[in-house]
Amino acid sequence: MSTLTAPPILSVTGLDFTVGSLNILKDINLSVREKEFVCIVGASGCGKTTLLRLIGGLLTPTAGRVQFRGRDITGPDRELAVVFQDYSKALLPWRTVAGNVELALEARRVPKNERADIIHDLLGRVGLAERADAYPVQLSGGMQQRLQIARCMAQAPQILLMDEPFGALDAMTRQTLQDEVARLCAEVGVTVIFITHDLEEAIYLGDRVISMDRHPGRLSETLDIELERPRNQLTTREDARFLAYRHRLFNLLPPGH
């Protein structure tokens, strides 16, 4: 809004993705500012996960480009961490909680004697400090997702790509994690692209919400969310502006899609 002059940290231009004769994504253009929290919301099957994988370099676009600070993204990159929806599959079952976080530090070649402090700090931030020696199977779903987020943070990324991270969690855990992620990302100062099918989650978390159409998938509308931070699960969700945003998005994405 006011920082339009600053160069974007991430820009997507003319992105197409086709499999065989099926056009999955068409002409995606997106520009993300430093430390912005962008939510992309769309019905299932609209290609939002595909878009995130393209941004993260896990897929190669048919046409168009993804640029991180002006440099082309051609493959997976440590500056762009991906939080997968299926947290239980993304964790190493043979490593403890601390060991899973350490994996990212090993990738960054952090010296051994500095690792313990970083791990302790990160696990403290996601509320897992006391479970450092547990194995992933011994954790609840919410804790496993927290662990994956901690590992992604240990990667020290500039951008966090989150693919429906709370989709598989119950409503209570989901709300707690929403607040934790909002706080954590603000503290660390990381830019976030957050995919969800939940309108309210998108409005609650985002600085900006972009809706997505399908067949083929394309970005339709952008909504700047002007709600104060920190946000509150009760008061923010009851705010008249929140409801107005919800109304607007609801009409853009009719249910039963």
Next chain:
Amino acid sequence: MERVIKGLLLPACVLLVWELMARLGQLQSESLSYPSAIFAAALAVLLDGSLLKAAGQTFGGALWGLAFGAGMGILVGVAFGLSRTLSQLMRATVESLRPIPSVALIPLALLIHGYGFKLESSVVAFSCFWPLLIITESAVRGIEPRLLEVSHVLGFNLYARITKIVLPAALPRIFVGLRLAAAVSLVVAVTVEITANPMGLGYALIVAQESMRPDRVFAYIGWIGLIGWLLNASLLRVQLKWFGRMGNWAEQSS
């Protein structure tokens, strides 16, 4: 305890009847001995050190062959598992070499190595290579793709990817393959000794047979069975200890 006693009831009766029939002169045979003589022979070979020496030789040949064959099998299996192209290129070669019975290689190995330790371990290695190759390849191919993506995002090179993700993820299944191969290695080692190599438990069996000592033949058969059982039981313990508490990642594979 009661179950153990019940389980031992039938064998004990058989041994008793066998012993009684032999003692009463009902058993007229050059090839059969009787329980008390077999136990005495088993004790004798244990006490005079010949069992230990023979078992050491057999174990040495079997373990070296197992280590080398299984190690190579794991290495090649990882390569095949990671690269479908490589696996397809090598398919015809693998499928034409694999059905060769390892025993059929004894004459060839004899020509190359002559009698001794190398003869035995090379044939064992051949027989242990294939099961490990196949089980490792399928284990690597079955690794959760998400884990490989994680290692890609973290920017690990091939070596780190294999040591940090691929091998640990495939290890429970590789270990099952190792247990199978360990049993095979002992069988093949004894077979090589019986057919060609003048050392180890297999050769001791042949010597006992040629000197018309059925009691010793039975005694050695008993010891070979016991050693095989011990080997498998100890590997099973290691497996439970290593992979016991890490949940379904290990359970799924065993």
